[in-house]
Amino acid sequence: MRMVRRGLLAWVSRVGVLLVLLCCAISVLYMLACTPKGDEERLGLPRANGPTGKEGYQAVLQEWEEQHRNYIGSLKRQIAQLKEELQERSEQLRHAQYHASEAAGLGPDPGLPEKPQADLLTFLRSQVDRAEVHAGVKLATEYAAVPFDSFTLQKVYQLETGLTRHPEEKPVRKDKRDELVEAIESALETLNSPAESGPNQRLYTAADFIEGIYRTERDKGTLYELTFKGDHKHEFRRLVLFRPFGPIMKVKKEKLSMANTLINIIVPLAQRVDKFRQFMQNFREMCIQQDGRVHLTVVYFGKEEMNEVKGILENTSKAANFRNFTFIPLSGEFSRGKGLDVGARFWKGSNVLLFFCDVDIYFTSEFLNTCRLNTQPGKKVFYPVLFSQYNPGLVYGRHDAVPPLEQQLVIKKETGFWRDFGFGMTCQYRSDFINIGGFDLDIKGWGGEDVHLYRKYLHSNLIVVRTPVRGLFHLWHEKRCVDELSPEQYKMCMQSKAMNEASHGQLGMLVFRHEIEAHLRKQKQKTNSKKT
Numbered sequence: 001m002r003m004v005r006r007g008l009l010a011w012v013s014r015v016g017v018l019l020v021l022l023c024c025a026i027s028v029l030y031m032l033a034c035t036p037k038g039d040e041e042r043l044g045l046p047r048a049n050g051p052t053g054k055e056g057y058q059a060v061l062q063e064w065e066e067q068h069r070n071y072i073g074s075l076k077r078q079i080a081q082l083k084e085e086l087q088e089r090s091e092q093l094r095h096a097q098y099h100a101s102e103a104a105g106l107g108p109d110p111g112l113p114e115k116p117q118a119d120l121l122t123f124l125r126s127q128v129d130r131a132e133v134h135a136g137v138k139l140a141t142e143y144a145a146v147p148f149d150s151f152t153l154q155k156v157y158q159l160e161t162g163l164t165r166h167p168e169e170k171p172v173r174k175d176k177r178d179e180l181v182e183a184i185e186s187a188l189e190t191l192n193s194p195a196e197s198g199p200n201q202r203l204y205t206a207a208d209f210i211e212g213i214y215r216t217e218r219d220k221g222t223l224y225e226l227t228f229k230g231d232h233k234h235e236f237r238r239l240v241l242f243r244p245f246g247p248i249m250k251v252k253k254e255k256l257s258m259a260n261t262l263i264n265i266i267v268p269l270a271q272r273v274d275k276f277r278q279f280m281q282n283f284r285e286m287c288i289q290q291d292g293r294v295h296l297t298v299v300y301f302g303k304e305e306m307n308e309v310k311g312i313l314e315n316t317s318k319a320a321n322f323r324n325f326t327f328i329p330l331s332g333e334f335s336r337g338k339g340l341d342v343g344a345r346f347w348k349g350s351n352v353l354l355f356f357c358d359v360d361i362y363f364t365s366e367f368l369n370t371c372r373l374n375t376q377p378g379k380k381v382f383y384p385v386l387f388s389q390y391n392p393g394l395v396y397g398r399h400d401a402v403p404p405l406e407q408q409l410v411i412k413k414e415t416g417f418w419r420d421f422g423f424g425m426t427c428q429y430r431s432d433f434i435n436i437g438g439f440d441l442d443i444k445g446w447g448g449e450d451v452h453l454y455r456k457y458l459h460s461n462l463i464v465v466r467t468p469v470r471g472l473f474h475l476w477h478e479k480r481c482v483d484e485l486s487p488e489q490y491k492m493c494m495q496s497k498a499m500n501e502a503s504h505g506q507l508g509m510l511v512f513r514h515e516i517e518a519h520l521r522k523q524k525q526k527t528n529s530k531k532t
Contacts, residue, residue: 127244131220133251136463142455147385148213148467151180153206157468159385159420167387167418168411183224184209186248187239191228204228213467221245227373234259236373258372263294264347265355268339270301273308275359275477280316282362288320290365296325297346299339301332337439337449344433351377351431360475361425362409367471371427380463382427383454386472387411388419394502409473414503418468424450425472436460448489476500
């Protein structure tokens with residue numbers, strides 16, 4: 001019994017010792033966990049040489065509080081900066097949404113602030129007004145006018161070709177191709193929108209697109225005029241679009257009917273019977289057989305070969321049952337300006353669309369509609385840039401290798417050039433021609449009168465449409481510059497003569513033909529010497 005009691009006491013004492021040790025261990029761990037950290041940390045005990053006790057802890061707490069305040073201040077500044085950026089991004093987003101809704105014809109976003117919205121609309125309207133959409137702008141010289149380029153679904157017809165681009169080409173650059181495609185798609189969306197189309201309205205597609213013209217003014221934007229087929233014969237749909245260095249805008253939509261728009265083609269002439277016969281063959285096919293809304297006025301100078309010219313007119317009239325022509329004989333030396341002026345003023349009917357033409361011009365029936373679509377009395381005149389043919393004898397190498405005329409009329413670098421220095425072929429209403437003062441009748445012979453008239457239109461408030469067209473050709477003919485011309489006229493005539501002959505490459509081959517022939521002879525001699 002005593003042994004049991006002694007064993008029990010020993011066990012209790014051992015358990016007691018273990019409990020004491022356990023409590024001590026827990027106390028030590030607690031003290032380690034709650035003890036402030038060393039000097040490297042943000043909180044620390046008072047240093048050995050620093051203040052001790054209550055003062056030391058107060059200093060540590062003040063330092064901690066100051067660091068905390070600095071951290072909170074930094075967070076507040078970052079939050080304020082983020083708020084400013086968020087507000088700026090939200091403003092940009094609202095502006096972008098407004099542009100998109102305006103381009104789609106959905107009206108302004110009601111969430112856009114009124115003042116920025118009003119300022120933006122004012123700016124865009126000013127860009128449209130400055131871009132000659134509604135009215136012309138007075139210009140100082142003929143070089144100040146910005147010409148249009150024209151395009152179809154497949155090709156672009158451009159003036160600025162340089163040494164690498166072609167007068168007619170597919171839009172190779174992706175940005176240009178996407179730009180024109182976007183303009184056509186935007187026009188089709190407008191034509192097919194529910195607000196514009198009735199219950200029986202047909203669906204317009206890209207196949208209805210006929211042609212378009214566009215020009216970019218670098219401080220304003222890009223103006224597009226797109227023409228589509230109408231619902232009936234001789235009817236067209238036109239949309240005018242403007243891209244003010246941003247989303248494209250619908251400016252105007254028109255429904256045009258050209259069924260009753262007569263064109264009076266005025267041709268001044270002196271001799272040149274063979275050229276007139278060729279001209280009348282083209283006139284009969286394009287004007288009489290295909291178009292049917294044309295009057296021809298021939299102003300003839302002198303009596304030599306006059307009967308032959310009248311005979312060609314009368315034979316065409318009988319063969320094609322065509323009576324819409326006028327023959328005006330004039331005495332004196334040939335003056336292109338006088339002939340066109342007399343022909344325009346001779347018309348006694350209502351206001352008519354005039355096409356000033358030369359006998360060495362070839363045009364298509366499509367061009368006649370282009371002439372109608374780009375003119376408007378009191379508002380717009382049309383100065384197309386025609387494609388001038390090079391000497392076929394130089395282009396095709398030998399005269400016996402020259403193909404028929406229709407096969408020569410191809411728009412390529414090797415076959416011709418855009419005659420952007422010529423202003424003689426023009427479409428304008430008779431009322432505009434009379435109001436502007438007509439031609440300068442003091443100019444005699446060749447050249448000068450067309451530039452003078454063109455400048456008068458540039459100085460007026462009328463819109464001058466200047467663009468290359470694919471259906472208007474100047475046929476090559478040998479040009480003679482007579483001694484009777486003034487020095488300035490003679491210089492212009494010789495420049496035109498040089499431009500008409502061939503391309504730079506073809507003229508270069510002519511200039512260096514002796515060197516080329518010598519090289520060929522040497523090569524032939526080397527070949528013969530190797531054989532022997």
